[in-house]
Amino acid sequence: MRVPLRQAARATVHLFLAAIMAFGAYIFITVLLITATGAVAVVGIWLVPETVLLIRRIAGAKRRLTASWTGRDIPEAYRPVTGTVRERVLMAVKDPGTLTDGRWLLAYYGYGWLTVLMLPLWPVGLVVDGVWSGLLRRQAVVLPLIVKLADVEARWSTALLRPSPQALLARRVEQLTATRADAVAAHGAELRRIERDLHDGAQARLVALSMRIGLAQRAYGADPDAARKLLSDAQAQAEEALTELRHVVRGIHPPILTDRGLAGAVRALAASSGLRVAVQDDGVADGPRAPAAVEAAAYFVIAEALTNTAKYSGSEHAEVLLARSRRGLSVRVRDEGCGGADESAGSGLLGMRRRVAALDGTVRVSSPVGGPTVVEVELPCVW
Known part of the structure; x- marks a missing residue:
């Protein structure tokens, strides 16, 4: 009964x-x-x-x-x-x-x-x-x-x-139109960021490198010691320019994703975040990998969320969960900080939503004043 x-x-x-x-x-x-x-x-x-x-x-x-x-x-x-x-x-x-x-x-x-x-x-x-x-x-x-x-x-x-099927189709067309607009906006912002990084970083260092090599060529016959000093400075400039270029490349697609996969890349990211981050992998490292675009989006979402935690939350601890789901890849980042995350305050949440929307994914952010802040992302893919 x-x-x-x-x-x-x-x-x-x-x-x-x-x-x-x-x-x-x-x-x-x-x-x-x-x-x-x-x-x-x-x-x-x-x-x-x-x-x-x-x-x-x-x-x-x-x-x-x-x-x-x-x-x-x-x-x-x-x-x-x-x-x-x-x-x-x-x-x-x-x-x-x-x-x-x-x-x-x-x-x-x-x-x-x-x-x-x-x-x-x-x-x-x-x-x-x-x-x-x-x-x-x-x-x-x-x-x-x-x-x-x-x-x-x-x-x-x-x-x-x-x-009705017509209503569902119309709604889907509207969603795809909005998603395409977000993807174009995110792509434009990414291009501007890469251009800014190249102009302010690698390009400036390469210009300085060219100038130092030119000065070393002029001074080589008259003052070999000065020429050697200029060449040594030029070598340092070249190494700094390479570092800047690697930074730009990592911003496009982190090589560590290709080498270690998403779970390994997230653990490396957590280790370098300056926070105590507990990373839980629920089957992502096992079996076939998600498409490269999905892994990159998940990686950047986690990187942005951990950056927000370090900057704004006041918490020194965060939790990251990676899991396979029926729809694809699930990502969850949680911290016990002060909460109150505001998308209009330049916290990177809008860019996160655009990057995920470009892959037809969803982002849910819960951040009441006093915490905790929880960012949940669903990225559709076929395993």
């Missing part, structure tokens, strides 16, 4: 909340009538997009309620409603998501009554089942019915609230 009772309790809560939503939907009919009257009278046409946005919120709440019972998220696919009144009305009316939500709301006025009418019978059913199974040692009858009813209600809601 323990498992059926637990399931029935969850089903009862789900149906109870569904009944409350059904009552709210019936009250919402008044808003729909006011909007329709205003639209017909033209003067209230501005109510149309606002009503559509309200319906989106109601449908979103229903999606979350259904997902809590089924354990499977129902995706949303809406176009933004912005601009002038005319543009907002056209966007709201032409959005395929509006048709999906309207169809669900209309159907919910029908099958929503089922949860409302059954609401008074659930407590009675639980008591009857308890007496039936307790005294007569028989299997419960009403409890499976309650669970079945919750399943049916969730199945109907899932089918009606699932976005």
Whole structure:
């Protein structure tokens, strides 16, 4: 009885909340009538997009309620409603998501009554089942019915609230457009950084090297000691220029990634970060490696996160987790510092998001004031 009772309790809560939503939907009919009257009278046409946005919120709440019972998220696919009144009305009316939500709301006025009418019978059913199974040692009858009813209600809601293929395609196109824009911006910023590093570092040292070699050539016959001193300085300049070039190359793709793989490169990065970093590898070093672009993105995300920890957090300890996931590579960086990370304050989080977005990945940052700061990254790839 323990498992059926637990399931029935969850089903009862789900149906109870569904009944409350059904009552709210019936009250919402008044808003729909006011909007329709205003639209017909033209003067209230501005109510149309606002009503559509309200319906989106109601449908979103229903999606979350259904997902809590089924354990499977129902995706949303809406176009933004912005601009002038005319543009907002056209966007709201032409959005395929509006048709999906309207169809669900209309159907919910029908099958929503089922949860409302059954609401008074659930407590009675639980008591009857308890007496039936307790005294007569028989299997419960009403409890499976309650669970079945919750399943049916969730199945109907899932089918009606699932976005159409056209809406999903439109949302995907918008995501790819935004991702491409971020990738172009990240690429431009990377090119400017490389140009700046070459101009301010290696190029300046190479110019100084050329000048010293020229001075050494002029002084070689008249003052060999001075020429040797200039050549010695030129050699030092050449070594510094090579160091600068290696730094630029590491910024493009760290050679250590090729040599040691992601796990080994991250451990080397942690050792040189000036922090006490605990690196945990959950299967990344075993088996096939991720694509080079994915490894590079993960490496730079970790490097940026550890740099932020050293600069801003006030913590001397950090944790790095590398793990294989169903979608690809998961990265998690955590510190127990002061928190309060702000993307607009130049902490590098925006660049991190752009680099990950270019690979169709996701970044989640949790940094409440007082800490901890947690950066979680998902990079899709095929292992």
